[in-house]
Amino acid sequence: MIIRHGKSSWDHEGLDDIDRPLAERGIRNAGDMAERLMALKLVPQLILSSPASRALNTALIMLKSWGAGPESLQIHDPLYMAYPSEIEQVVSGVSAEIRNLAIFGHNPSFTLYANQFMELPLENLPTAGVVVVTLESENWGGIGRKNVKGTYVDYPKRK
Numbered sequence: 307m308i309i310r311h312g313k314s315s316w317d318h319e320g321l322d323d324i325d326r327p328l329a330e331r332g333i334r335n336a337g338d339m340a341e342r343l344m345a346l347k348l349v350p351q352l353i354l355s356s357p358a359s360r361a362l363n364t365a366l367i368m369l370k371s372w373g374a375g376p377e378s379l380q381i382h383d384p385l386y387m388a389y390p391s392e393i394e395q396v397v398s399g400v401s402a403e404i405r406n407l408a409i410f411g412h413n414p415s416f417t418l419y420a421n422q423f424m425e426l427p428l429e430n431l432p433t434a435g436v437v438v439v440t441l442e443s444e445n446w447g448g449i450g451r452k453n454v455k456g457t458y459v460d461y462p463k464r465k
Contacts, residue, residue: 307343307350307408308420308437309368311361312336324358324386335434335462336364340371342460348438350408353378354396356385358412364434365410385411390419398447407446423454435461 312332318325328336343349349372355365362381369379384392393415400407409416413431420437421427431437438458443449 307348307406308416308431308439309339309364309408309410310413310416310431310433310435311356311358311364311410312367312434314360314433326358326360328360328363332360332364332433333367336367337371338462339434339436339460340368343368343436343438344372346458348406349374350406351378352380352400352404352406353408353410354380354382354385354400355410356388356412357381357383358386361385361410361412365408368408385409387412388415390415390422393419397449398445400446402445404446422450424457425454428459432461432463435459 312335313329314326314332315329318327353365353369355362365379382396384396388411393409393411397407397409417428417431420431423439439454440456441449441453442455443453
């Protein structure tokens with residue numbers, strides 16, 4: 307699962323970008339999207355998040371909705387302001403024992419990373435948007451379009 311952080315708040319002038327919190331809508335959308343994924347029986351074993359407040363809090367809201375413990379969450383600094391190649395590097399380090407993974411981060415890199423798996427590329431992964439990629443692979447290293455068995459895209463405003 308490739309998940310963009312929820313809508314962030316711009317109400318706190320002077321905050322560093324990494325510290326920008328979620329807006330009320332972002333909090334609500336994160337919970338709603340977690341519920342939608344859970345209804346599809348899509349719950350990750352491992353969650354990797356950017357250290358940015360808005361991404362980490364989106365991950366924490368979803369983690370709580372899924373009933374997962376804090377041990378299933380890892381913060382990875384390279385997911386903040388990452389290039390797609392840096393996202394690939396973080397994902398490739400995940401143990402092959404993990405079958406269901408969620409990563410939380412930012413655009414434009416998450417849209418670009420998701421598009422590596424998509425038959426029809428996304429123009430933009432909206433805030434709190436999710437791209438679920440079903441893969442056939444023995445491990446997380448070197449995954450790409452060749453491993454894709456299916457994709458599913460969802461976002462808060464999708465009907």
